[in-house]
Amino acid sequence: MSPVISVEHLSKAYHLGQIGTGTLSHDLNVLWAKMRGKPNPMLRIGEAPLRFPPNSANLGGEKEGGDGESIWALKDINFTVEQGEVLGIIGRNGAGKSTLLKILSRVTAPTEGKIKVKGRVASLLEVGTGFHPDLTGRENIYLNGSILGMGRKEIDRKFDEIVDFAEVEQFIDTPVKRYSSGMYVRLAFAVAAHLEPEILVVDEVLAVGDAEFQKKCLGKMEDVAHKGRTILFVSHNMAAIISLCSRVAYIDTGNFVAVGNPNDIVQSYVAHSSNNNSLNLLDRTDRIGSGLALVKFLSITGENGMELDNIISGQDVTVRIGYEIPSGIVIESGVCFLVFKTQLGQPLFTCSTRLFNEYVRLSPRGSLKCKIPRFPLNQGDYFVDVYLKRGSDSRDILDSLQEAIRIHVVGGDFFGTGRVANVESSPALVQHTWSMDNFV
Ligand SMILES: Nc1ncnc2c1ncn2[C@@H]1O[C@H](COP(=O)(O)OP(=O)(O)OP(=O)(O)O)[C@@H](O)[C@H]1O
Ligand SMILES: [Mg+2]
Structure with missing residues (x-):
């Protein structure tokens, strides 16, 4: 059987300080900083941009300052996924997981290498992808369905199930820009999982939403997997990875470190991170x-x-x-x-x-x-x-x-309401309740 996804020599560079970094607001920030002679705000603290192709001899060596440079988010990745596989992707922050999913969902293009994807892909990437903010929940469901190549009747049949799963009946005719982040993600997940894509791509949905919803999502992904569909699933939740995935890939700084049996790969990943911690302290x-x-x-x-x-x-x-x-x-x-x-x-x-x-x-x-x-x-x-x-x-x-x-x-759903407190005004979170006395 030929694979449904095949990736050959895939590399991705992000060009920092240039137009086309991802979103318009990022680009405007970069331009504005440049005009004022300030450092590139897209660079993370302590991170100098790299300036060499992924296969060159000084990989991981020389680093340079200045702007108009690139960082390699993925370097020479090769793998295939068979139909019906549930591939988990794990790795530290900034390892390149989301970048890989974005390339497979064709949200961003590879810099080098080839990808082949057979079948309709539904993705749940960062909050908001795939939804038009000014359209209502109902309109977005139909829009996403037709992007996936479904007819109106087919979507009609799935509609109630989607709304029910997302628990947004009351707000289905409200533009999604008015949704709380919890409602937004619930609907986005429901749409991606119910519209019967051949390939379902899910990035870290479990970090949002409450425990109840996380359970529901995992259950739904299990259903999708049982129907023989292919799933790519990124998560920092190792329990979810082990319970759901048939194979796991561990990525570190843009490289595939290991691919294989979920238990083995998760163990080597966890051992790797704890080693680092104890080494640091003893030193x-x-x-x-x-x-x-x-x-x-x-x-x-x-x-x-x-x-x-x-x-x-x-x-x-x-x-x-x-x-x-x-x-x-x-x-x-x-x-x-x-x-x-x-x-x-x-x-x-x-x-x-x-x-x-x-x-x-x-x-x-x-x-x-x-x-x-x-x-x-x-x-x-x-x-x-x-x-x-x-x-x-x-x-x-x-x-x-x-x-x-x-x-x-x-960020998670600390209050259980789908609302997230502003980080600047509330680094600490305290459970509380409100009531009201009216004297007039
Ligand atoms: N639009 C962008 N412009 C510039 N650099 C980017 C962009 N998106 C990601 N990067 C960089 O690419 C690298 C890989 O990022 P990516 O988001 O794929 O990591 P990740 O594994 O998903 O991390 P996390 O676990 O934190 O979600 C990081 O160094 C990140 O800073
Ligand atoms: Mg990510």
Whole structure:
């Protein structure tokens, strides 16, 4: 059987500081910065643009400043997908996952290489792709159906099911630009999954929406897979990847590191990320304290015990602090605390064993676990400081590390309403309710 997707020597360069970076607003920002002699706002902090083709000898070597340069989001990728396969794609932030899906959905063109895709593709990429903001939910369903080559009758038949799944009956004749982000994604997913595409491409839909909706999406994708359709699914949720996919590709900085059995690939990915964390900490020489204890690693895991690369706002997480003290010593009155702070060093909240009037017993080797239900930070990057102390004397620090780990939080439906708080005004998220008294 010939593959439904085949990709040969695919590379993609993004040209920074030039027109055509992706969206008009990005381009205007770049132009505006250039006119004022400011650095290119599209470049990430600490990231210099590269200026060499993917196959050249100095790959990964020389970096240059200036604008009008390129970064290679994908480098010489080769793979095929057979009909009915559910291919998971995993990798760190910026690895190139979304770029790959955008190329396969023909939202953006490859710089080099060839792709062949057989059949109708429905994609759920970033929020908003495929929908026209001024059209109503109803009009968008018909528009997307006809783009997929379906007749009006065929769409009529699917219509109720789509609206029902998305839970937007009341708003079906409202322009989608008035939808909350949760409603928008629900409808976009419902359209992509119900219009019977031959290939379904889904990018990280599980990061949005509440737990209930995530379950529904996974269930729907399972249905689609059982009908023998092909699915490409990007997610940072390893449990979802393992339960849904028949094969997984692990991408790192634009390269395919490994492709194969979901359990094996996820394990090597998780091991890879945790290795990095512990190596970094053991190399740190800027510790403060008596040195009687050594904090060896900090890791963050989700409900299923899998290490997380990203935390979703509102997700239950556990922070694990691994430490060592000399053999033969036991510290009965240990205190541990974690300070979560912004990248600028502003503390946001602290988790401390002292707040529970408890001392922890530190034996030569072990780890402490701090469970944080409904992780209360908005999307963004944060740091965590860790302190191990003895007793109530705040000066008796056994070991401490500032910025022991950096965490990346992805926006989620913390409030369960599909609404997301503005990051600038609300880095911390607090569950709350409102009521009203009218006196006039
Ligand atoms: N429109 C664009 N213009 C310039 N650079 C881009 C553009 N889109 C993506 N990039 C860059 O390409 C690289 C790959 O990005 P991509 O969005 O594919 O990563 P990803 O694996 O989807 O990451 P995440 O897990 O954070 O979604 C990154 O370095 C990113 O900064
Ligand atoms: Mg992405």
